[in-house]
Amino acid sequence: MSYFFQLVVSGIVVGSIYALSALGFVLIYKSSRVLNIAHGQIIAAGAFITYALTVWVGIPIYIAFLASMVITFFLAMSVERVFLRRLIGEPIISVIMVTIGLMSILDGLIYLTPFGTENFSFPHFLPETPITFAGISVSWTQMVGVITTFAMIGGFSWFFKKSTLGISMRAVSDDQLASMSIGISVPRVFGLAWAMAGLSAAAAGAIIGNITGINFDTLHAFGIIVFPVVILGGLDSILGAVVAGIIMGLIQQFASGYLDGNWGLNGTGEVMPYIVLLVILLFKPHGLFGIHEIERV
Amino acid sequence: MSSNRWLATGNYFTSYKEEQRIFFTSLDRTAMALLLLCLFAWPLVVSVDNKYMLVIDNILVAVIAVMGLNLVTGFAGLISIGHAAFVGVGAYTIASFARVMGENHILLTHAWPLMILVAGCMGAIFGAIVGLPALRLKHLYLAIATLSFQMIFQWTINFMNFFNQGQTIAVSRVTWVTGQVTRSQHYTFWYYAILVFIVLCGFAVRNLLRTRYGRCLVAVRDNDRAADAMGMHPGFTKVYAFGLAGFLAGVAGALHAYLYRGVGIESFTLHHSISFLAMAIVGGLGTLHGSFWGPVAIKLLDLQVERLSEWVGNHLTIATNLATALKPLSFGLVIVLFLMFEPRGIANWWRIARSYVKLWPFRY
Numbered sequence: 001m002s003y004f005f006q007l008v009v010s011g012i013v014v015g016s017i018y019a020l021s022a023l024g025f026v027l028i029y030k031s032s033r034v035l036n037i038a039h040g041q042i043i044a045a046g047a048f049i050t051y052a053l054t055v056w057v058g059i060p061i062y063i064a065f066l067a068s069m070v071i072t073f074f075l076a077m078s079v080e081r082v083f084l085r086r087l088i089g090e091p092i093i094s095v096i097m098v099t100i101g102l103m104s105i106l107d108g109l110i111y112l113t114p115f116g117t118e119n120f121s122f123p124h125f126l127p128e129t130p131i132t133f134a135g136i137s138v139s140w141t142q143m144v145g146v147i148t149t150f151a152m153i154g155g156f157s158w159f160f161k162k163s164t165l166g167i168s169m170r171a172v173s174d175d176q177l178a179s180m181s182i183g184i185s186v187p188r189v190f191g192l193a194w195a196m197a198g199l200s201a202a203a204a205g206a207i208i209g210n211i212t213g214i215n216f217d218t219l220h221a222f223g224i225i226v227f228p229v230v231i232l233g234g235l236d237s238i239l240g241a242v243v244a245g246i247i248m249g250l251i252q253q254f255a256s257g258y259l260d261g262n263w264g265l266n267g268t269g270e271v272m273p274y275i276v277l278l279v280i281l282l283f284k285p286h287g288l289f290g291i292h293e294i295e296r297v
Numbered sequence: 298m299s300s301n302r303w304l305a306t307g308n309y310f311t312s313y314k315e316e317q318r319i320f321f322t323s324l325d326r327t328a329m330a331l332l333l334l335c336l337f338a339w340p341l342v343v344s345v346d347n348k349y350m351l352v353i354d355n356i357l358v359a360v361i362a363v364m365g366l367n368l369v370t371g372f373a374g375l376i377s378i379g380h381a382a383f384v385g386v387g388a389y390t391i392a393s394f395a396r397v398m399g400e401n402h403i404l405l406t407h408a409w410p411l412m413i414l415v416a417g418c419m420g421a422i423f424g425a426i427v428g429l430p431a432l433r434l435k436h437l438y439l440a441i442a443t444l445s446f447q448m449i450f451q452w453t454i455n456f457m458n459f460f461n462q463g464q465t466i467a468v469s470r471v472t473w474v475t476g477q478v479t480r481s482q483h484y485t486f487w488y489y490a491i492l493v494f495i496v497l498c499g500f501a502v503r504n505l506l507r508t509r510y511g512r513c514l515v516a517v518r519d520n521d522r523a524a525d526a527m528g529m530h531p532g533f534t535k536v537y538a539f540g541l542a543g544f545l546a547g548v549a550g551a552l553h554a555y556l557y558r559g560v561g562i563e564s565f566t567l568h569h570s571i572s573f574l575a576m577a578i579v580g581g582l583g584t585l586h587g588s589f590w591g592p593v594a595i596k597l598l599d600l601q602v603e604r605l606s607e608w609v610g611n612h613l614t615i616a617t618n619l620a621t622a623l624k625p626l627s628f629g630l631v632i633v634l635f636l637m638f639e640p641r642g643i644a645n646w647w648r649i650a651r652s653y654v655k656l657w658p659f660r661y
Contacts, residue, residue, distance in 0.1 A: 035437055086637055092436055093376055094636050097578055100378075100571055101632030108626025116621065224448075224567070227441050235437070271452035274445035281430045281442050 002135035007257045008250065013142045015249020016149040017211070020204040021222050022229040022241040023153060024197035030173045030236045031193035033092075034084065037099040039201060040223015041106035042079075046072045046202030047209035047219055048115045051122065061125050069202040076198025080191050088187070103223070110216060120214040145207040152203055156196070157238055169193060173236065228273035232280055234287030243288060248273050317507055319500075336492060340485050350484035351556075352600065357491040358553050359592035361498055363576045364585070365545030368502065370574070371582035372511070373538035374518030375431065379443035380573045382450035383543045385565030386423045387416040387550025389454065392466040392560040396459065400469040409471045409555060413494070416551035417544045424543020431535035435521075439535075447567055454562045463562035468554050487556045494552060498545060503585055505541075514538055518583075575632045581644025590643035595631070602627045 021043060028036045036042075049071050053064035083102055087095050110116050126140035160166040171179040172189045180186050205219060212218060229248045233240025256269030280287070310316045320326040345353075366380045377383075391412060394405055405412060427446045431439055455463040470478050471486075478486045505511040513534045516524040521531040554560045572595060580591025606620035613619075639645060 035440075083633060083637075090640070091374075093370065093374065093582070094640055096376055096437070096440065097574065098633055098636050100574065101629045101636065104571070104625045104629025105633065106629075108622045108624070108629060111622035111625065112619065224444075227444060231438065231441055266456050267452060271449055274448040274452075277445045278430070278442060278449075281434060281438060285430070285434050285438055 011250035011253035015246035019245025038103040040220035044219035047205030072202035077195035080194035228277035237289035240289030362549035365542040369542035376440040379447035381569035383546035384550040387547030390416040417547040420547020421544035425540040428539025432532035581642025584644040587644035
């Protein structure tokens with residue numbers, strides 16, 4: 001039984017990181033209807049910046065964490081300004097393809113830095129003995145990661161519910177023309193959405209980097225693995241991202257915990273989310289919390 | 298038609314049937330015939346190194362695959378991020394025949410055109426299955442469905458013993474009327490074989506676009522509600538677009554398997570799917586000859602970048618990472634620049650050049 005609970009706990013840990021990564025997609029999609037496929041690369045950039053600031057520059061890790069969030073904020077904003085601004089109003093294929101091209105460009109730029117090919121790990125700054133309770137153990141980094149994740153998600157939900165800027169972003173997602181006519185600058189909102197996605201990406205990158213170590217391959221894989229999460233949750237719901245992230249984390253952990261090694265199966269954790277995704281697409285296309293905008297054709 | 302049929306400066310159609318022709322003018326038809334003649338004749342005149350012949354064959358295989366992708370993405374407007382997986386389905390169909398019957402079985406070596414068609418049908422079946430969500434979904438969600446097929450495909454191949462867990466599965470040399478194709482003839486032989494398939498597929502696609510089924514695709518892309526109102530079934534049209542794309546991808550995959558005399562998972566990864574998409578975009582979405590320009594441009598760019606990074610690596614010792622960085626960087630830049638400045642692709646340049654030559658010496 002403790003094996004089961006251990007799987008539940010690690011599922012929640014993995015799931016909350018998925019939720020934080022998925023948040024970036026949701027923020028961008030919510031306001032501008034763009035699916036940013038290059039999000040994994042931005043997550044990786046966030047992790048690399050944090051590492052460079054702590055280890056190479058020597059700033060304390062908490063400040064480096066905040067500083068990298070600020071840097072990625074402006075990085076993502078400038079990405080939107082340079083590449084996406086021209087494409088407002090273009091067909092959806094072009095927009096998706098630009099983010100795919102962006103993915104490739106960022107890949108190339110990251111390979112130019114020492115981070116592209118090597119493994120790094122953050123210096124330890126938390127107690128190394130894991131927290132153990134009734135046979136279930138959680139490491140401190142995981143604990144802090146989960147808490148940070150939920151704090152950030154809470155912050156974003158508050159931002160969208162209460163603040164003027166958040167409300168104007170919701171207005172733009174509802175109706176661009178109407179919000180333009182009451183004086184909201186739609187391009188600025190798009191830029192802000194990207195910047196906030198960059199913010200959450202940097203946080204996700206730093207947390208993942210702390211838990212699993214910094215490796216470009218694992219980090220940018222998060223950009224792809226998060227698709228099933230956002231689809232399950234509904235593309236434009238923050239709550240959906242959280243719930244779906246945790247569900248996907250649990251599915252993945254249970255699959256690799258119980259299916260691997262039995263019946264000659266291996267690596268099911270990697271493929272299970274996609275199988276679930278295909279089934280969901282067939283039966284509940286708008287996800288758990290997405291709005292019902294998809295008409296049947 | 299103008300009085301001199303060789304110097305037509307515009308289209309002077311008097312009947313609907315004239316407008317429906319494959320070749321609008323005699324010049325077009327003659328040029329096409331000459332082009333085909335050149336394509337078939339040049340290996341007889343110029344002898345090419347096997348290394349370069351392989352590159353050319355590779356481009357030709359990509360042309361068939363991109364033709365399929367152009368059908369589904371360019372004409373029907375459905376983004377497919379899993380096209381390499383469909384190509385892989387075709388290749389692995391050949392590989393599994395080799396696995397079950399032994400690689401030297403007479404069906405594989407003698408009846409290879411049949412095998413290629415079987416692989417195409419297999420691709421079509423998988424394409425239609427993956428396209429099934431199209432009955433209920435649009436746009437993005439469909440793109441992600443194809444992405445998940447790509448992932449599931451890679452996992453299946455990597456993990457099943459039957460597929461050698463992604464390691465290379467050998468496919469034997471084929472036999473033609475002159476006997477077994479030897480090592481020195483291999484690439485030239487496949488150049489001809491692939492060229493024949495390209496010509497067949499190209500004419501098939503061109504003809505398809507003149508029929509109601511082809512126009513269905515375009516109508517559904519442009520406005521699926523209007524298409525629905527006109528009596529087409531958008532959902533089935535999309536599924537059928539996926540099926541057609543799968544067929545062409547399957548053919549390309551089978552040709553790939555025979556050309557390399559083996560199948561391995563590393564030729565059918567997500568990266569390849571993305572580069573197929575890039576080829577379709579650079580060539581020009583929604584045009585038939587775009588599917589010829591795109592693979593040529595992207596593959597040649599790849600080759601030149603490789604050469605450049607080799608040169609840089611020889612001269613600068615610090616720039617070891619530069620070689621790995623240049624490839625994705627240039628690739629991504631090409632996609633983004635094309636989308637930002639020439640979303641209609643190289644096909645548009647061709648169109649402009651063509652109309653200039655056609656109208657010369659008049660401006661318009």
